[in-house]
Amino acid sequence: MRIALSQLTTGPDPESNLGLLREQAHRAADGGARAVVFPEASMACFGTPLAPVAEPLDGPWAGEVRRIAKDTGLVVVAGMFTPAPDGKVANTLLATGPGVEAAYDKIHLYDAFGFAESDTVAPGSEVVTIDVDGVRIGLATCYDVRFPELFRAHADAGAVVSLLLASWGAGPGKREQWELLTRARALDATLWLAAVGQADPAASGTPATSNAPTGIGHSAVIGPDGTVRQSLDGAPGMLLADLDPAEVTSVRQAIPVLANRRLSGAN
Template sequence: MRVALCQIASSTDPAANLDLVRSHVASAAARGARVVVFPEATMCRFGVSLGPVAEPLDGPWATAVRAVAVEHGVVVVAGMFTPSPDGRVANTLLATGADLHVGYDKIHLFDAFGFTESDTVAPGAKPVVIEVDGVTLGLATCYDVRFPGLFHALADEGATAVVLVASWGAGPGKVEQWDLLVRARALDSTTWVLACGQADPGVDHGGAPTGVGHSAVVGPLGGVVDRLSGEPGVLVADVDTASVEQARRTLPVLANRRL
């Protein structure tokens, strides 16, 4: 399966960000990508009030992304915000294209490093997997990467690759942590991890986690197939999901679990 990780720097304008999605999907499809991934908060970057931009999955923003995916014959995965019944929003990862149109609400909220995501974002409740061309893909968002149990659960539900999107917070050692965690989650769940982050915006938006870049494609034994640096860019890679079976024979950590 050919995937494209589109490392963009979202603005606060959902319409402008939708234009980025349109142009990158067209380019990625022309390069043969079947799945085109955008970061967490593609709809609108962090650092502003998210309630006014939140829309349901059948709202105009997600519907427009679906139309782009259908036009180019791909599946698009992109971060957005949807309304929550309690007045907050959900940090939702949209997966759409063909007969697919679902959302994963981020389970683990970023209440760390001086940022309190749960003040304005309600947590999701369950893991989500999707199927594309017979391949099961798990969905995960940013802070989720610090919780191996979610990746184990996705593998238990049949995932041979996990699409991980992020708007990673900057700071001392944070790029190194991102790299370590992405590789570790691939290794301890023996799945591919397709990690797409917001590009480094080059400015501080009030301490909000607005991205450090370093998107990466990591194999099921933790090896980095390819990665980007901090600047905006697109990484296109062929993911051999059949290699997961061999990895799990070689390193049967899922089968050997006792807890």
């Protein structure tokens, strides 16, 4: 299955960001992809007041994403914000396209490195997978990558691919952590990990003006053996990657860490 990872820099205006998604989705379709994956916060970048831009899944912004999916024939996965109780929002991934309609609300909120996502965002609680052309795919968002149990839950649900959509916070050592964590999650769940982040705003000509996590780039496709197969630098770009589900089967036979697990308290 060929997928496209679109590493871009979104701004505060949801309508303008739809234009970016539309252009990139057509480029992915021209490249033969079956799915195109955009970063977390594709609707509006962090540092933007989120409650005023949040819309329900049946609202106009999501409706336009569905239109992009229909026009291109692709499954589109993109980060948006949906209303939540108490004036907060959910950090939501919308997955939509032929035979696919699902949403994942980010479970693990980024309360780290001096940023408190939970001040404005309510956590999700459900593991979500989708099926594209018979291939099961798990959905995850940014800070989720620090929690290996989610990716093993994807594998337990039958997934052979995890999509990780991010807007990674910059700072000392953060790129190294991103690279280490993405490789580790692929290896300890023995699945393909396709990690797409917001591009480095400075590389897009829009330097960050706050401590909000606005991206560092370095999107990557990691094999189920933990090796990096393709990657980008900090600038905007697109990866087209062919993911072979059969490789997951062979790696799980050679490295049966899922089968060999011994849960705490188990007999």
